[in-house]
Amino acid sequence: MSMQIGDSAAEAIFRDQARTWLSQHASLRSDDVANWHDDLGGHVVACKKWQHVLYDNGWAGISWPKQFGGRGGTSLQASIFAEEQSKFDVATGSFAVSLGMVGPTLMAHGTPQQHAEFLAPMLRGDHVWCQLFSEPNAGSDLANIGTRAVLDGDTWIVNGQKVWTSFGQFSDYGILLTRTEPESPKHKGITYFIVDMKSAGIEVRPLVQITGVAHFNEVFLSDVRIPAANVLGQVNNGWAVANTTLTSERAFIGGGGSSWTVEALIETAQKLGRTQDPVVRQKLAAAYTRAQTLSYLGYRLRTASSLGLIPGPEMFVMKLAYARHWEKTMDTAMEVLGADAMLWGDNVIDNGEWQHRLLSQFAIRLGGGTNEIQQNIIGERGLGLPREPSVDRNLPWRELVKG
Amino acid sequence: MNFDLSDEQHVLSDLAQQIFSGLSTIERITELQTGDGFDATLWNELAKAGLLGLCVAEEHGGLAMHMVELSLVLEQQGKHIAQVPLWSSSIAAMTVAQYGSPALQTLVLPGVCNGTTVLSCALANFGANDSMNPSVEATDVDGGVRLVGSKPAVPYAQNAHFVVVSAKRVDGSVVLALVETDARGVILTAVDGSDHQPQANMDIDVVVPASHIIAGLTNDGREALRWMHEHSLVALCAIQLGVAQGSIAITAEHVKTRHQFGKPLSAQQAVAVRAADAYITTEAMRVTMLNAAWRLAEGFDARQDVLVAMYWATEGGHSVVLAGQHLHGGVGADISYPVHRFFLWGIQISTQLGGASQHLARLGKLIASR
Numbered sequence: 001m002s003m004q005i006g007d008s009a010a011e012a013i014f015r016d017q018a019r020t021w022l023s024q025h026a027s028l029r030s031d032d033v034a035n036w037h038d039d040l041g042g043h044v045v046a047c048k049k050w051q052h053v054l055y056d057n058g059w060a061g062i063s064w065p066k067q068f069g070g071r072g073g074t075s076l077q078a079s080i081f082a083e084e085q086s087k088f089d090v091a092t093g094s095f096a097v098s099l100g101m102v103g104p105t106l107m108a109h110g111t112p113q114q115h116a117e118f119l120a121p122m123l124r125g126d127h128v129w130c131q132l133f134s135e136p137n138a139g140s141d142l143a144n145i146g147t148r149a150v151l152d153g154d155t156w157i158v159n160g161q162k163v164w165t166s167f168g169q170f171s172d173y174g175i176l177l178t179r180t181e182p183e184s185p186k187h188k189g190i191t192y193f194i195v196d197m198k199s200a201g202i203e204v205r206p207l208v209q210i211t212g213v214a215h216f217n218e219v220f221l222s223d224v225r226i227p228a229a230n231v232l233g234q235v236n237n238g239w240a241v242a243n244t245t246l247t248s249e250r251a252f253i254g255g256g257g258s259s260w261t262v263e264a265l266i267e268t269a270q271k272l273g274r275t276q277d278p279v280v281r282q283k284l285a286a287a288y289t290r291a292q293t294l295s296y297l298g299y300r301l302r303t304a305s306s307l308g309l310i311p312g313p314e315m316f317v318m319k320l321a322y323a324r325h326w327e328k329t330m331d332t333a334m335e336v337l338g339a340d341a342m343l344w345g346d347n348v349i350d351n352g353e354w355q356h357r358l359l360s361q362f363a364i365r366l367g368g369g370t371n372e373i374q375q376n377i378i379g380e381r382g383l384g385l386p387r388e389p390s391v392d393r394n395l396p397w398r399e400l401v402k403g
Numbered sequence: 404m405n406f407d408l409s410d411e412q413h414v415l416s417d418l419a420q421q422i423f424s425g426l427s428t429i430e431r432i433t434e435l436q437t438g439d440g441f442d443a444t445l446w447n448e449l450a451k452a453g454l455l456g457l458c459v460a461e462e463h464g465g466l467a468m469h470m471v472e473l474s475l476v477l478e479q480q481g482k483h484i485a486q487v488p489l490w491s492s493s494i495a496a497m498t499v500a501q502y503g504s505p506a507l508q509t510l511v512l513p514g515v516c517n518g519t520t521v522l523s524c525a526l527a528n529f530g531a532n533d534s535m536n537p538s539v540e541a542t543d544v545d546g547g548v549r550l551v552g553s554k555p556a557v558p559y560a561q562n563a564h565f566v567v568v569s570a571k572r573v574d575g576s577v578v579l580a581l582v583e584t585d586a587r588g589v590i591l592t593a594v595d596g597s598d599h600q601p602q603a604n605m606d607i608d609v610v611v612p613a614s615h616i617i618a619g620l621t622n623d624g625r626e627a628l629r630w631m632h633e634h635s636l637v638a639l640c641a642i643q644l645g646v647a648q649g650s651i652a653i654t655a656e657h658v659k660t661r662h663q664f665g666k667p668l669s670a671q672q673a674v675a676v677r678a679a680d681a682y683i684t685t686e687a688m689r690v691t692m693l694n695a696a697w698r699l700a701e702g703f704d705a706r707q708d709v710l711v712a713m714y715w716a717t718e719g720g721h722s723v724v725l726a727g728q729h730l731h732g733g734v735g736a737d738i739s740y741p742v743h744r745f746f747l748w749g750i751q752i753s754t755q756l757g758g759a760s761q762h763l764a765r766l767g768k769l770i771a772s773r
Contacts, residue, residue: 002404003412003471005697011404057437076404266771281767282760287692288770289711296690299406307407314690317683372676379675382682383655389670 005299007080008324013087014077018059018084026088040213044128044170046091051125061123063097068107069120075305080121094167098129100252102175105245107191109233117193118173123330127172131249132162132195132219133242140373142177142246143186143239144400147221149178149193150230156180156193158201158224164367168204168217171197174277175245176226181236182398192238201225212358249368250319251301260330260357268350271334283332290325294328295381313382320374324363330358406693408475415472422448427485429741434436435486440601440708441551441562442486449487450518458497461510463508464516469700470634473749474641476691481645482652484602489558490638495567498631499581502618525554525582525605526622526635531702531710534569534632535625539577540605541570547612548578548620553604560584560591560603568607569618569628570717576623579631580611598751633709636756637699640692640716642647647685648726650745652680657731657742674730681726684719684769691715709767710766716752718759724749 007015054060055069060115064070085092099122106118121127139146144180147160158178174195181189197204201224206214233241235398266275266284274280297314304311334341345352365371379385380389392400408416413551421457426445435442457473459465466472473493480489496515499508499522514520539552552572557566563584568682570578582589588609596602613620618627658669668674695712698705728735728746735742753759 002409003407003693003697005694007404042481064746127767198480208622269771275771277766278767281771282763283768284771285710285763286714288707288766289714292694292708293687293691293715294405296694297421297686299404300690302404303406306404313682313686317686321687372672375676375679376672378679378682379669383651383678385655385659385675385678388666388672 005296007262009077011080012254015080015084018081021057021059022084022088026050026090028090029397031088031160038213040167040215041170042095043091044199047094048125048128050090050092051095051123052252055124060125061103064103064119064123069123070288076302079302094128094170095125096252097131097166097175098127101245102129103250104248105175106232108244109241113229114194114232128167128170130165130168130171130174130197130217131245132165132168132174132176132221132400133166133245135162140370142242143190144397145179145190147176147178148182149180149191149226151180154228156191156226156228156231156249158193158195158221158226160221161379162219162221163207163216165204165214165217165219168197168219169206169214171204173197174219175232176236177242178396179397180238183396184236185394186397186400187234187239190238190242191227191235192232192241195224195226196230199224199226203379209359210362211356215363215368246368247315248375250316252368260353262287264350265329265333265336265354268333268354270342271349272338274336280336281333284341287325287329287332290321290328294321294325297321313378314363316374316377316381318377319368320371323361323371326364327361330354330361332359406690408471412472413474415468416479417450418476419454419476420452420482422452423479423483423485424486427480427483432484432597432741432744433488433739436599439561440599441487441488441559445485446487446521447518449489450516452572453516455489455492455518456496456516458514459500459512459516460508463500463512465512470637470696471693471700474637474696477638477641478645478648481642481647481748482649484649484741484748485628488523488562489640490635490642491558492521492563494631494635494638495565497634498524498567498579498627501616501630502624502627503581504614505685506614507617511581514564521559522567523560524556524631524635525557525560525568525753526632527555527557527568529555532757532761534635537550537569537571537577537628538570539570541580541619544610547561547610548580548616549608549610550578552609553606554605556594556596556602557591557605559601560605561593561601566605567631568605569631569752577625577628578619579617579624579627580617581617582607582609582611583615596749596751600748606628613696619672632756633705634699636713637692637695639752639755640688640695641714643716643720643749644685644688644692645689645743646749646752647681647723650724650742650749651678651681651685652743653742654681654727654730655719657734662733668730677726677730679721684715684723688712688715688723700767707766708771709756710762710769712764713757714759714766717754717757717762720749721753721759 061070062073062081063075066072133376135145149156149158174193174197176193178191180191182261201222202219205218207216269275297318300314301311453466456465457468461467526534539550542549565581568580568582586609590606591603593603613648618624656725658674691712695708698708724746
């Protein structure tokens with residue numbers, strides 16, 4: 001099969017169908033979008049509404065198998081649909097965890113009962129899901145988690161604290177990593193659960209971030225009871241399951257689906273009369289080259305997945321490249337805005353979106369493993385450098401010094 | 404969508420890799436320093452394998468392939484820092500094939516394919532070095548075009564039989580001419596390049612017969628110059644990709660095997676992270692180069708794509724070879740160890756047809772000026 005960068009004839013037809021359907025069910029994103037950051041609860045409601053429309057019309061879960069309620073299409077088709085959808089004024093953000101991360105993990109590791117119970121409602125948008133992984137003492141060193149789960153009959157009892165939980169305050173279910181065998185080395189004694197967020201003993205406290213939005217939360221778990229049937233994968237084998245989730249998270253963040261483009265920044269620069277400045281122009285051009293590179297890396301990923309091959313280095317390069325692109329381009333955006341960059345909120349050009357994105361960069365740079373963690377992975381897997389020496393891989397978790 | 408190589412392209416890349424790794428060894432490159440710097444043995448092997456006429460029509464003895472295939476071979480050349488005028492001879496031949504008369508094609512292309520005729524390109528200019536604004540002056544005379552001026556650092560001019568020279572008339576129209584290197588009025592002065600490969604400044608005062616004018620004899624040859632320039636840039640991007648990969652490969656090996664403080668250098672995060680960044684940059688160079696090569700091969704407008712690729716090849720390539728040199732510490736300063744060769748070629752390509760800021764300025768003008 002020869003190289004073809006861009007849609008094949010069949011893909012072009014699919015894109016056309018998607019665009020036609022979208023234009024019948026949503027309106028194009030206008031310059032003057034309402035600022036949804038102030039009303040996160042309203043955003044969640046809008047996401048649910050739109051996901052229902054997708055589901056009822058057969059456009060939800062495009063690459064999910066039909067047996068799980070999906071469309072049974074290719075990952076390429078899913079990307080094409082996402083590209084077209086991003087041009088329309090629809091809300092999708094609060095399903096990033098459920099559709100982007102939990103779905104693939106459940107399909108890979110879940111029991112038939114778990115598939116039947118959770119996948120269809122997830123796809124329909126009935127439930128918001130959150131990720132209960134990070135803890136105050138387990139961030140980059142995620143395998144160091146200390147939230148304990150102890151078996152009592154056919155129920156697990158969980159105690160501990162989680163943090164950086166996106167959309168936790170709106171969630172119906174969570175995916176939860178716990179320590180179930182402290183005598184084993186840290187990677188070996190972890191169990192992965194599905195937890196009902198309405199369970200007794202769960203307290204969610206929103207964290208107001210630098211953007212002014214409380215997107216993240218702290219979650220406290222006190223004697224939370226989880227049925228044994230909600231273990232995902234095998235007891236004490238949760239690290240392998242978690243890796244499926246983390247890979248999906250990296251792919252999701254790196255895959256972009258972002259709400260902004262370099263072209264939009266160029267338009268803003270034109271509106272402000274900044275494009276005759278050769279230095280601004282060079283910075284815009286540099287941003288453009290980064291965006292193009294990310295697209296092509298994405299094309300390589302899609303090619304590999306559509307041919308059923310294991311993706312190459314693009315996989316772990318993309319998340320890091322995307323985070324850096326975001327950071328550098330928002331610096332350029334502030335330069336383009338000039339004095340306007342000092343202002344905040346809805347009264348400035350583009351509703352203050354560029355300022356909001358500048359401040360959102362930290363979630364992108366740190367989420368799914370920090371930039372530096374990605375670099376370590378690239379060193380090991382891309383270049384074959386020896387793994388960093390670690391003294392704690394084989395010691396029982398309970399003997400490790402806790403942070 | 405299929406952004407991967409075909410089976411045939413993989414086979415071609417493997418073939419090139421075998422030839423270059425077999426012949427262009429570090430010992431061989433060191434040995435070439437004492438001679439004229441041109442690896443004639445390797446050149447003959449490339450001819451036998453058909454790689455010198457990769458993009459030339461079959462009727463002239465070529466393989467009738469396109470820019471993506473050429474880029475794969477050039478990538479392998481860069482990886483093995485092989486000293487042959489492959490890009491300049493190939494792009495000159497492609498330009499003759501694309502724009503030259505049938506008689507001119509018959510005159511030079513069969514020799515290019517069998518290795519007996521070497522071509523080169525003289526696109527760079529003294530001064531501001533804007534390839535689209537050549538400084539050699541062209542004047543129409545009886546039977547042809549008179550060219551007067553100078554060209555800097557023409558690759559392998561000493562080994563070339565013909566050089567494609569870009570020139571400009573007073574009215575601004577462009578001429579592309581095939582100039583014979585041993586014609587009266589052509590003076591070659593060998594210059595030392597930073598990559599230690601053969602090159603010469605070319606002083607020209609010749610009348611080129613009409614039969615040897617590739618483009619612009621009776622009109623403006625600007626489109627042909629643009630075509631040649633874009634193909635040349637992508638060819639350089641492809642070599643640079645190979646150079647960057649070669650640099651990273653030897654560097655990864657070094658930091659894995661050299662021990663300090665009782666452990667491999669790469670166990671220091673500061674070292675591993677710098678190597679990882681070089682790797683990421685190389686992947687960016689690969690995808691932007693392949694995209695540009697594919698668009699040229701398909702005949703699509705590639706003005707922005709070529710500049711995007713060239714920006715990564717210059718800015719990115721520079722940072723990769725610099726990291727390679729730096730991570731070798733004192734070992735890199737010893738010229739009996741090969742890593743400096745990647746550095747030198749990488750730096751040369753970063754400036755060869757305009758530096759990173761020049762490409763960025765052009766791209767900025769294309770996408771944002773209003």
